[in-house]
Amino acid sequence: MVSMNNNVNSSANHVVTFAHFKGGTGKTTSCLNIAGFLAKYGAKVLVIDLDPQANLTQSLGVDVETLGKSMYDVMAHKKNIKDIVISTKIPQLDLAPATPYLMHTTLKKYESKKDALILKTAIKNIKDDYQFTLIDLPPSNGHFIVNGVMASDSVIVVLDTSVYALNGLETFRTAFDSYCDKIGIDLNIAMALVTKCKKHFNPFKKNIGKEIGKSTKSILGTSVFLVPYSDHVYESQIKQIPISHHKPGSDIGAAYMRIAEEIVSLRN
Ligand SMILES: Nc1ncnc2c1ncn2[C@@H]1O[C@H](COP(=O)(O)OP(=O)(O)O)[C@@H](O)[C@H]1O
Ligand SMILES: [Mg+2]
16 A cells, blocks of 8 residues: 555645444444554554444444543534544554433534534534544434534445435535535535445346446546455454454455555545
C-alpha cells in the first residue's frame, strides 16, 4: 500500500461516513475493516460509532455496559469529543464509542442548521489529531444520518446484494442534495460498496453483485467496489479485531485494502 505511506503525513483530517437507510448492509463491517487497514498502513484513525446498537464499539472489544462516556455526551452537548475518545487494542486506531443510551439524544426536526451540524462542529476539536475519521451510522435515525452526512468530506453508500438493496437510493441522493443545498454544504457521495457478494452464480444465472453494482453506478454516478462474502467477517467479530489484523491476505482483506487505498486518494 505504497500510496498510503506516501500520503499519510498530510495533516488534513478526511471525514468519511458509511450510510444507507437499510440495516444489515455492511456499514459497520466496512467502517471497521477500512479503518483497520488505514491504521495498519500508518494513518492515525478515529472511528466514531453513531449507532445506539453500538456494534462498532463492541467489534473492537469494548464493553458498552461499563462505559461511562460515549457519543451521547457529544451529541447532547455535554462533553467535548476529545473527552470521550478511547484508544483501542489496534495501534493507531481510536474510538469514539456508542452505548444504547445514545438513543436518548433529543430527536430534532432539522429546521436549524445548527442541529444538523452538531457532529461537524464537534469534530473540529480533533481535526489535528487524525488523518482519517470514519463514522458508522445507524440505518434509520434521521438525526444521526443528517449529522453524519453533514460532517463528512466523503459519503460512502453501503449496499448488499439483497433484492431491496437499491430501494431508496435515488431518494437518498435527492433528499440530501436538496437538504445540503438549503444549508450550503456539498454532498459528496464518493463511492458505493456492494457487500456480501457471492462468487457463485444464483439459480437465475446472474452475478447479483455485479448487476447491483451496475445499477448503483448509474443511479449515483460514483465508482462502485464489490466486497466478497466471507466467513472471516464472523471470525473477526468473534476475535474482536478487524480483518486487517486477522486475515489481511484473504479475498475480503484485499477488497477492503483496495477501498482503503481509494479513500487515501480521495484526501489528496
Ligand atoms: N462481506 C461479508 N461477508 C459475510 N458476512 C458479512 C459481510 N459483511 C457483513 N456481514 C455480516 O452481515 C451482518 C450485517 O453487517 P453489518 O456490518 O453489521 O451491517 P450494518 O452495519 O449495515 O447494519 C453482520 O452480521 C456481518 O457479520
Ligand atoms: Mg451497523
